[in-house]
Amino acid sequence: MGKHNVTMTINGESVTAEVDSRLLLVHFIRENLDLTGTHIGCDTSNCGACTIMLDGKSIKSCTYLTVRADGANITTIEGVAAEGTNSHLQQAFHDQHGLHCGFCTPGMIIRSMDLLKTNPNPTEEEIRWGISGNLCRCTGYNNIVKSVQQAATEMAKEKEASV
Amino acid sequence: MIPANFNYHKVTSVKEAIALSTELGEEAKYMSGGHSLLPMMKLRFATPEHIIDISKIEGLSYIKEDGDMLKIGAMTTQTEMEHNDLLKENYPIMGDAIWLTADPSVRNVGTLGGNIAHGDAANDQPALMLAMRATVVAEGADGTKSIPIDEFFHGFYMTALEPSDVLTEIQIPKAKKGSGGAYVKIERKVGDYATAGVAVHVELDDNGVCQQIGIGLTNVSAVPMRLERGEEVLRGQTITDELIAQVGKIASEDCEPESDLRGSEAYKRSVVDTITKRMLNKALERARQ
Structure with missing residues (x-):
């Protein structure tokens, strides 16, 4: 029932497709576009493994209809690194060992991008609340917090240098 | 989990939404953010034939x-x-x-x-x-x-x-001088529904006498609940620790929680007693600032 044409920008590229009303955005991203960096964990908007950036805000793509994303600008983990260079957050997660198994990492990084945009200099508590919708089953939160702190510092330095 | 099939309609004005909903009848549901409705559709607790997407209507965000x-x-x-x-x-x-x-x-x-x-x-x-x-x-x-x-x-x-x-x-x-409010919910983990929650809004006059009081409870009844009997105790009074204790007790008596995975009925009543008192104190503190 109900096919719809959608056009959206994903990681800088325009994508057009015909989709069912009920197609969830996470399935569109993973199965139609083969961008499998966005993960499916709980499928109930609890765990945050499916977090993507939609029009500049982190959202849980398991709880979003693809048709509603018509016209949207989306960034997935595949679009975070520019020109093959790690983003500050990616590099920080690498340096600080901010991942164990890595399953939550794409969601953690996208969520942290949104967090650092609204709050460039968060306290540890603000980071922990900021990523409260992203679960790490390996319980590697301490290093995840350190990673976000490192990225915040690096981003502040870069901003200062560019002024 | 994938929702059952439905027809999707996007509208851009309230008028258009009402006209379409009237035409499609009771099998149509509005979707705003969708974070309550879509999870229910994925679990097939809700199976609307039509979804009318009202999130693109402009001018309703302020x-x-x-x-x-x-x-x-x-x-x-x-x-x-x-x-x-x-x-x-x-x-x-x-x-x-x-x-x-x-x-x-x-x-x-x-x-x-x-x-x-x-x-x-x-x-x-x-x-x-x-x-x-x-x-x-x-x-x-x-x-x-x-x-x-x-x-x-x-x-x-x-x-x-x-x-x-x-x-x-x-x-x-509108908030005025002498008014204050506070809310808390006890949750097992971040993002969970409340085991129990209490909202308090209080308005004091210049002498510190309670002119207006509102107490609302979360997830301890089938319908969102106002604690009217508790409000009656405080309205027109200078609020003391004794009265606060009395209202906490009333809250634990009047709420209608059910035992479930978040706790037993007795536990929830006890939680409601405690957090009602806490929120009354917090709201009063803010009202006096």
């Missing part, structure tokens, strides 16, 4: 004081409320609640109107609205209606809204 009212557009997201200076400054009860509602990515999408229109006693905003004596404004086939919050919640997922009514605005009496 927070402003107008006359003696605070007015919040129904499509304002909880993130927008969280970062709003007016709410931070004058309505700290809102910050209390939003901080405890779901998580940041959900709040980026979830709207105030949706949280209320869903008619779920487990949602956080209904208790606040009851405590603050909000008015719900909706547009329907027969024009605009203002519904006092006491008449809004009718039952489990049932509200005073007709199927084609679009909730457009929430109105709350």
